[in-house]
Amino acid sequence: MPIILTLRYFSIFLLKMLPNINDILSKDNRYKLQSYAFVLASLELARRITNKPKHVTALELLEGVKVLAQKEFGIMAKTVLEFWGIKTTDDIGEIVFNLIEAGILTKTAEDKKEDFHNVFDFNEVFVQDYQFTNIEKKV
Numbered sequence: 001m002p003i004i005l006t007l008r009y010f011s012i013f014l015l016k017m018l019p020n021i022n023d024i025l026s027k028d029n030r031y032k033l034q035s036y037a038f039v040l041a042s043l044e045l046a047r048r049i050t051n052k053p054k055h056v057t058a059l060e061l062l063e064g065v066k067v068l069a070q071k072e073f074g075i076m077a078k079t080v081l082e083f084w085g086i087k088t089t090d091d092i093g094e095i096v097f098n099l100i101e102a103g104i105l106t107k108t109a110e111d112k113k114e115d116f117h118n119v120f121d122f123n124e125v126f127v128q129d130y131q132f133t134n135i136e137k138k139v
Contacts, residue, residue, distance in 0.1 A: 020102045031085040039095045042068045058115035062089055078126035089119040
């Protein structure tokens with residue numbers, strides 16, 4: 001069964017959390033609103049991929065980040081994420097822990113920011129290793 005999840009679909013869910021996320025943005029302006037929507041959408045995708053209804057690990061979430069960024073933005077994934085303030089996997093960890101502090105997400109005793117430290121290189125994953133797909137011309 002294919003996994004279908006887009007940021008447009010996820011925006012409805014985000015609207016419910018907007019007051020909490022606005023609180024985060026007023027305290028920490030390193031990341032744009034879209035970065036929080038993207039991380040939450042990546043979390044939902046990671047849950048679907050792993051078939052876990054609740055908690056996923058940092059590595060599982062980061063796999064969701066890779067899949068969703070490539071699906072939604074293609075070769076522009078790195079550029080889009082950087083525009084939102086996400087330059088490394090450490091930034092994903094910062095966003096996750098901002099969401100935890102705001103009460104939007106929860107963590108286990110084993111979860112820590114360091115789990116997100118330098119897991120993969122954005123240039124390598126989103127640019128160097130990018131696989132172009134064949135696009136058929138419609139006449």
